[in-house]
Amino acid sequence: MKITRELIGRLPKTDLHVHLGGSIRPATLIELARRDGVELPSYTVQGLKEEVFKTEYGSLEEYLDCFKYSGAVMQKPENLTRIARELAEDNMAEGVRYIEVRFAPQRYAGGEMNLSQVLEAVNRGLSSAKQEFNTREAVVSGKEPSFDFGIIACAMRYFTEGSSLYFRNIFSAHAHSRADRVFGLASVELVGAIVKARQEKEIPVVAIDLAGREKGFPPLHHREAYMLARRNFLNKTVHAGEAYGPESIFQAITELGADRIGHGTSMFNAEAVSDPSVKDRQRYVEDLVRFIADRRVTVEVCLSSNMQTDSRLKRLEDHPFRLMMENRLSCTICTDNRTVSRTTVTDEVFKAVDSFHLTLSQLKNLTAYGFKRSFYPHNYSRKREYIKMCMDYFEKVISDSV
Numbered sequence: 427m428k429i430t431r432e433l434i435g436r437l438p439k440t441d442l443h444v445h446l447g448g449s450i451r452p453a454t455l456i457e458l459a460r461r462d463g464v465e466l467p468s469y470t471v472q473g474l475k476e477e478v479f480k481t482e483y484g485s486l487e488e489y490l491d492c493f494k495y496s497g498a499v500m501q502k503p504e505n506l507t508r509i510a511r512e513l514a515e516d517n518m519a520e521g522v523r524y525i526e527v528r529f530a531p532q533r534y535a536g537g538e539m540n541l542s543q544v545l546e547a548v549n550r551g552l553s554s555a556k557q558e559f560n561t562r563e564a565v566v567s568g569k570e571p572s573f574d575f576g577i578i579a580c581a582m583r584y585f586t587e588g589s590s591l592y593f594r595n596i597f598s599a600h601a602h603s604r605a606d607r608v609f610g611l612a613s614v615e616l617v618g619a620i621v622k623a624r625q626e627k628e629i630p631v632v633a634i635d636l637a638g639r640e641k642g643f644p645p646l647h648h649r650e651a652y653m654l655a656r657r658n659f660l661n662k663t664v665h666a667g668e669a670y671g672p673e674s675i676f677q678a679i680t681e682l683g684a685d686r687i688g689h690g691t692s693m694f695n696a697e698a699v700s701d702p703s704v705k706d707r708q709r710y711v712e713d714l715v716r717f718i719a720d721r722r723v724t725v726e727v728c729l730s731s732n733m734q735t736d737s738r739l740k741r742l743e744d745h746p747f748r749l750m751m752e753n754r755l756s757c758t759i760c761t762d763n764r765t766v767s768r769t770t771v772t773d774e775v776f777k778a779v780d781s782f783h784l785t786l787s788q789l790k791n792l793t794a795y796g797f798k799r800s801f802y803p804h805n806y807s808r809k810r811e812y813i814k815m816c817m818d819y820f821e822k823v824i825s826d827s828v
């Protein structure tokens with residue numbers, strides 16, 4: 427049977443790698459910026475698409491630059507709640523049933539909110555959308571699977587005093603420490619806030635992530651924070667192998683204990699191995715791929731985003747997703763940033779199916795990985811029931827359309 431975009435739109439899906447700040451609706455950004463007196467390069471949706479949210483970017487740095495506009499309107503709790511609710515609604519509208527929304531609370535704290543209040547504000551928005559969706563007749567009657575979510579808090583590999591009020595305060599409190607030590611300390615503090623939010627407010631913060639500039643800012647600075655996360659039963663994911671070589675992925679798994687890897691695009695790139703102690707770079711890459719496959723470390727694949735930031739990738743067919751599938755890695759298709767990458771989960775899954783000629787059975791496996799390798803915030807029995815409900819619904823949508 428032909429897998430059409432329309433069919434994918436109706437299938438249950440997940441998005442385990444989506445940044446809140448990069449997924450703000452452009453119209454909402456404009457409205458909030460006007461109200462809060464934030465300067466934008468344009469105040470029309472079309473203008474923002476030409477000036478900020480482009481189809482192509484010169485580098486990862488230029489891509490990440492988009493976050494400064496959304497960041498400026500995410501300093502108030504009511505704005506965060508709205509942006510989070512709209513993100514959940516946009517996902518529900520295209521059949522996505524489970525999302526893990528990530529953001530760096532430190533970017534929005536220091537003014538009106540502390541770290542906990544940032545987490546609370548986002549949780550309010552996601553929870554209200556979830557509650558509304560799950561009281562629909564089709565969900566209550568069990569005809570369709572419910573919607574759920576988890577929150578992933580991002581530690582930052584790199585930041586400056588200008589990144590946010592919170593970061594400015596951290597730098598001034600540690601004025602005599604080296605910058606890399608301050609990056610690490612900020613991550614430890616973040617884990618403390620996550621643990622408190624989980625225990626005292628029952629906010630479903632399911633994991634810690636490490637985001638931001640990769641080259642020159644190794645995962646080692648954040649080992650203490652990841653150890654603390656581990657001791658508190660937090661899951662761990664790391665942006666790695668996006669803008670730096672395969673060793674970055676290896677370090678994320680071995681030094682930080684990553685359960686999942688964001689992007690991992692450099693995984694097969696032997697030429698990018700820069701560690702002088704590695705004598706046979708091709709062998710190193712092969713060992714790394716086997717290591718990842720054996721441990722079932724899941725790769726959060728973001729096709730459009732990678733095409734926009736990795737200048738080595740000329741055609742989608744060249745994306746290492748093909749090799750990841752051939753090597754039987756556990757992969758899940760994600761958006762990264764719905765607005766910055768101008769995409770949706772349906773678009774991303776369709777791109778994967780269309781460019782890599784996936785069969786229905788491969789699509790089913792890929793979908794199941796999304797649900798199975800999620801950091802679902804409830805107990806394991808409930809997780810299994812939820813996966814079954816979603817995958818039964820997958821079968822039903824397919825059989826109804828034959």
Ligand SMILES: [Zn+2]
Nearest residue numbers: 445665688762
């Ligand atoms: Zn990302």
